[in-house]
Amino acid sequence: MNTTFKVLLGMGLGIIAGLILNLTGLNAEGSWANSYLTDGLFKVVGSMFVNALKMLVVPLVFFSLVCGVCGIGDIKLLGRIGSKSFVLYLVTTALAIATALVIATGFGIGEGMNAESSANFAGKDSPPLSTVLINIIPSNPISAMAQGDMLPVIFFSIMFGVSILMVGKKATVVSDFIETLNDIMMKMVTIIMEVAPYAVFCLIARAIADLGMDLLAQLLGYVLVLIGVLLFHLFVTLQVILKVLSGLSPVTFMKKMRNTQVFAFSTSSSNATIPVTLRAVTKRLGVKNSVASFTVPFGATINMDGTAIMQGVATVFIANIYNVELGMMGYLTVILMSVLASIGTAGVPGVGLIMLSMVFSQVGLPIEGIGLILGVDRLLDMIRTAVNVSGDAMVSTVVAKSEGQLDERVYNDPDAGNQSEMHLEQNQA
Structure with a gap:
């Protein structure tokens, strides 16, 4: 069995185990299963795995970005890659939330629903655009790395790589050393992936066991519409953009991204998934590291398509529950706020709720509605x-294709980057 199949198997078994624990009542608070399995073994193994992935993020982003800038070798080319990826990320986010608003409004979710919630949620004001721009440049890059602030880390990494290029031959020793460190970090990713199937099982089983089925039934309309819009964006919008702008096969793309999607599903963190995404984009899709090392961490920081969709659906849902008429200007404000908020927030679990509170405060919806x-x-x-x-x-794939930085033989090879093949070659060696 290859790694992808093992991970999918772990995910399937985790869903089954979680449903058994939840539906049979075995996961009741204070029970043996709750204490020793859900909040015991599953929590420990899952959290250790997520921490292991997060451990790699900052050094991997720094080393891969510096290597990427040095590999590009042309500051003008770097500018083109950066501007193309930035525009594409903003466009896909805007399309995502616009689609969510249209579909959610069409279904009228939340209308006539008298939902109550005892949960409290503390809102957060939207940071001014000036603050977001200022914070991109770190006053202390080491502090930014320690705190995991990805935009400042990306900025410092790019400046460091550009400076190496400008110094020229004298900096060759430094660039070679960083490239070796980058290879070491990628090897650490491979090592951690060995325990991935078991960690995915624990993460999924715990999440499903803790999710109350009664609550899911109460919010069924919201859940189904949100999942439907997410799947539409994944299988239609993104694939149409891929086909139109690159001419590449969307089917091949989806097949090669399955493993990464499962990891993202398990960790709920774009940042924690960066090592896995970077590996898939370079080894499986054939994007040159010089491009992927920039576009992947950059996207994990500012590209929030899924989160934008949640904001759109949740805004309509809460507005209908509280009988608030947003109007066209309200919806345009939601789209603008979601796009701006996606730039200034990190790709970590739960960040969508913080972004949602910013949107609610701008359009006059009660923040406590998020508790629902x-x-x-x-x-x-x-x-x-x-x-x-x-x-x-x-x-990443579209930008790489437009700049001639995509190996289409790798993209079209179904076995390219397959971990089981790599291990076989290593064993034979």
Whole structure:
């Protein structure tokens, strides 16, 4: 069995185990299963795996970005790659939330629903655009790395790589050393992936066991519409953009992204999935590292297609529950706020709710309405993260193709980058 099949198997078994624990009542608070399985073994193994992935993010982003800039070798080319990816990320996010608003409004979710919630949610004001721009440049790059602030880390990495290029031959030793460190980090990714199927089982089983089926039934309309829009964006919008702008096969793209999508689903974090996404984009899709090392971490930071969709559907849902008429200007404000908020927020679990509170405060919706959807957000966060990383990979592929930085033989080879094949070759060696 290859790694992808093992991970999918772990995911399937995790769903079954979680449903058994939830529906039979074995996961009741204080029970043996709750104490030793759900909040014990499953939590420990899953959290250790997610921490292991997060451990790699900052050094991998720094080393791969510096290598990428040095590999491009042309500052003008770097500018083109950056501007293309930035525009594409913003366009896909705007399309995502516009689609969500249209479909959610069409279904009229939340109308006539008298839902109540005892959950509290503390809102957060939207940061001014000036603050977002200022914070891109780190006053202390080491502090930014320690805190995992990806935009400042990306900025410093690009400046470091550009400076190496400008110094020229004297900096060759430094660039070679960083390239070796980058190879070491990618090897660490391979090592951690060995335990992935078991970690995915634990993460999925715990999430499903904790999710109350009664709550899911109460919010069924919201959940189904949100999942439907997410799947539409993943299978239609992103694939149409891929086909139109690159001419590549969407079917091949989806097959090669399955493994990454499962990891994103399990971790609910675009940032934690960066090592896996970067590996899939370079080894499976054939994007040159010089492009992928920039577009993937950049996308994990500013590309929030799935989160934008959640904001659109949730805004309509809460507005209908509280009988608030948003109007055309309200919807345009939601689209603009979601796009701007996606630039200034990190790709970590639960960040969508913080972004949603910013949107609500701008259009006059009660922040406490977010408490109504808190219960099911963990499951939906998993799905929208899978959509986010798929958008990162799609934009990376399109930009690479437009710049002649895509190896189409690798893209069209079904076995390219297959981990089981790699291990076989290593064993034979």
